Amino acid sequence: MDWEERYARFGRVFGDHPTPFLSSLLESGFLSEGFSAALVPGDGYGRNGLALARAGVAVTACDLSPTAVRRAAEQARRESLPYVSRAADLADASQAEAFARSVAPADLLASLWFRIPDEAAGCRWNALACRALRPAGVILVVTAQGLASPREEQSRWPSGIVWEDRSTTEETRLIGRLPLG
Numbered sequence: 692m693d694w695e696e697r698y699a700r701f702g703r704v705f706g707d708h709p710t711p712f713l714s715s716l717l718e719s720g721f722l723s724e725g726f727s728a729a730l731v732p733g734d735g736y737g738r739n740g741l742a743l744a745r746a747g748v749a750v751t752a753c754d755l756s757p758t759a760v761r762r763a764a765e766q767a768r769r770e771s772l773p774y775v776s777r778a779a780d781l782a783d784a785s786q787a788e789a790f791a792r793s794v795a796p797a798d799l800l801a802s803l804w805f806r807i808p809d810e811a812a813g814c815r816w817n818a819l820a821c822r823a824l825r826p827a828g829v830i831l832v833v834t835a836q837g838l839a840s841p842r843e844e845q846s847r848w849p850s851g852i853v854w855e856d857r858s859t860t861e862e863t864r865l866i867g868r869l870p871l872g
């Protein structure tokens with residue numbers, strides 16, 4: 692079953708709360724670093740991106756599933772949140788480039804449970820996403836340890852990022868910081 696069908700049939704399959712790593716960062720005042728704009732790829736129905744928007748960050752998101760994108764946008768409208776999302780396949784080079792080009796420079800990239808299985812396409816998207824970040828921009832990554840260890844995950848990102856590893860036994864959790872410029 693693909694993502695579009697899964698969301699259309701089962702709705703909010705990951706629940707209503709943001710992923711625990713993001714929740715803990717929000718609770719610990721991580722956003723007091725003063726983020727103003729975030730890029731959130733593969734945001735599904737928006738449980739993570741909308742949480743960032745509620746914290747006052749302007750979010751540009753996308754997802755493969757038009758149904759999930761529509762539901763996230765409806766929720767954002769109901770709450771008058773600074774959140775936009777659009778349908779895009781980031782494994783497709785031309786769609787990924789068009790999406791990265793269309794976003795205003797961001798200071799936060801939240802790649803939370805979003806991973807392109809094909810390594811070349813995944814590296815290409817990560818590099819494009821980093822170029823959409825301002826100097827000293829911050830990257831949050833969450834994925835399953837079973838899919839990628841912290842070291843494997845870091846190998847998919849451009850060099851020069853300083854990584855902080857906050858992983859658990861189950862989840863690869865990383866905070867990356869781009870160079871000052």
Ligand SMILES: C[S@@+](CC[C@H](N)C(=O)[O-])C[C@H]1O[C@@H](n2cnc3c(N)ncnc32)[C@H](O)[C@@H]1O
Nearest residue numbers: 694705733734735754755756780781782803804
């Ligand atoms: C495991 S789900 C997580 C969704 C969301 N990040 C969350 O934590 O609730 C992975 C998401 O990535 C999206 N996705 C998968 N491949 C994608 C691609 N090539 N381009 C854009 N989105 C994609 C799926 O539609 C799905 O919403």
